[in-house]
Amino acid sequence: MWKRWLAMGFLAFVMIFSSVSHHADGSRHVGKPAKVKTGLEILLEHPDRLKGKKVGLITNPTAITRDYRHALDAMLEAGIQVVKVYGPEHGVRGTEQAGDEPGSFEDPRTGLPFINLYGKQPGEMVPLFDGVDVLVFDIQDVGTRFYTYIYTMAYAMEAAAEAGKPFIVLDRPNPIGGVKVEGPVLDPAYRSFVGLYPIPQRHGMTVGELARLFNEEFFPQEGKKKADLTVIAMKGWKRNQLYEDTGLPWVIPSPNMPTTDTALVYPGTGMIEGTNLSEGRGTTRPFELLGAPYIKGWELAEALNKENLPGVSFREAYFNPTFSKYAGETVGGVQVHLEDPERFSPILTGLVIIEKVKQLYPEDFAWRKDGNEYWIDKLTGSDRVRKKLDAGVSARKIAEEWEGELKDFRKLRARYLLYPPKGHKQ
CATH class of the missing domain: 3.90.1150.140 (Aspartate Aminotransferase, domain 1)
Known part of the structure; x- marks a missing residue:
């Protein structure tokens, strides 16, 4: 009998131990990761939607499939005609440090022009989109207002609208989850390239959801043309998931975002x-x-x-x-x-x-x-x-004072969520 109990106890230990894993890169997940399909993977299942179109791809090293193929390679292999590649802060290849301006160059492998968008205003982007029929954005964000990739997306959307070109966002998970919304909402008087729009410091939205919010809410408020926007949503992503729960590989989005x-x-x-x-x-x-x-x-x-x-x-x-x-x-x-x-x-x-x-x-x-x-x-x-x-106001007191503006933002963002919360308080 004691052997049976010992065996059962050992089995229980193994089950408990194996249900939580910690990785050398500082990441963690609980249980078996889900199989989330990114917008890129959904697009690759139906590449004909871009048939006959000259595509400008806005991307960096994070735009990969679950088998580590980069979006550029996967799209070319699928017969999608990518003619120009554009990069945000840190560059198409993700090599530059924060604030450094990446250069533009011809990719020696594909022969395609790799063009820097960082530091450029929408008006400066318009001529860079010449020769392109449609813009496709695929970059992994990190869920913080002052991370600049979402503003490269916003400026490119403005430029695409001015140039009369459709804009497609291939959605990816918010790696820190889509439930919690925290921190102060930006005062428009303090807008900069680390904060263009009145959203909280932790906004709890995906890039696709933010694109919808920017396009439908903030562009009209500023008298700007709305982009001809399409968001290709993920399949299988839930708002309460952290990145490790998705089953997707993590590629560093910038040199100082390793894990x-x-x-x-x-x-x-x-x-x-x-x-x-x-x-x-x-x-x-x-x-x-x-x-x-x-x-x-x-x-x-x-x-x-x-x-x-x-x-x-x-x-x-x-x-x-x-x-x-x-x-x-x-x-x-x-x-x-x-x-x-x-x-x-x-x-x-x-x-x-x-x-x-x-x-x-x-x-x-x-x-x-x-x-x-x-x-x-x-x-x-x-x-x-x-x-x-x-x-001398305490940090906790300061944090309490944001609750009113966060409540208003939760109401605003609810209209643009692609993955509605189920049983989770926003």
């Missing part, structure tokens, strides 16, 4: 860019390693862990960035250890980190300025966060 954990913390720790702390650029854990030479790692870790923030813990850490802030210097700080993505609140966490650094090191902490403007204001979409933190 899905990076994407999960980014809506909050991305705000560190607006301070004189290193956000971990120049390390293997950007946006998870945070600090400055003036910080005592043990002191900050202790203060943050006392806050009992949901789903996260902090470890004393030291690092030497190879580039960006404090390159070549020893930096003290913390590593953000994500424990429970469902409970984790990235933007509250980011605010509390800044709050504690300001309290512990008031003579050393500073906001980063971009000319005469504070970068944190661009990231958070107004000067409210900066001014309230400077006035």
Whole structure:
């Protein structure tokens, strides 16, 4: 009998152990991943919809099938006539660092022109679309308002509308889920290329849903032509899924977004860019390693862990960035250890980190300025966060004040969702 119970216990252990897996790249999934089909894969099942059309493909390395074929190769193999390829920030090949302008060149393998769109206004894009019948956008976003790919999409949609060319978005998952909506809604007075439209810092929408929102809501408000927009939706994606639940391979969307954990913390720790702390650029854990030479790692870790923030813990850490802030210097700080993505609140966490650094090191902490403007204001979409933190208002109090505007946004976005929530509060 005892052998039977031992065997049953061992089986139960194996089942429990195997139901949760953690990967070396910092990603995780629970249970067996679902089979989600991206918009690209749906298009490839019906390539005739682009028959006879000269296609301009807006893309980067993330546009792959589940068997790792890039959209460009897969489309050419399917008989789709791609004639030009366009890239966002970081370039078609994803090699450039943030803010660096990628060049345009002829691809030596296909002979196609690879054309940079980053830094260009819609009017500058219009002539770049000459010789193209239809634009197709396929890029993996990360779900944060200040990640720029969605604005390359928006500008390209404007340019396509001006040029009289249809625009197709091949949809992909929001890697941090489509349920939670968090953070301040952008004040249009603070619009920039890290925030063009009044959406929250964590918007909980896919690129296809955002394209619909921009086209139907914001373009008309600004007196712009609406694009002839088609979104090819995914099959099998649910709003409560994180990226690991999809069964799709992860390709880094930009040089400093190496893992899905990076994407999960980014809506909050991305705000560190607006301070004189290193956000971990120049390390293997950007946006998870945070600090400055003036910080005592043990002191900050202790203060943050006392806050009992949901789903996260902090470890004393030291690092030497190879580039960006404090390159070549020893930096003290913390590593953000994500424990429970469902409970984790990235933007509250980011605010509390800044709050504690300001309290512990008031003579050393500073906001980063971009000319005469504070970068944190661009990231958070107004000067409210900066001014309230400077006035000593607690991070938790600041976060509570967003609830009204988030409620309004949830109502607005509901009209443009392609994958309605089922039993999940938006």
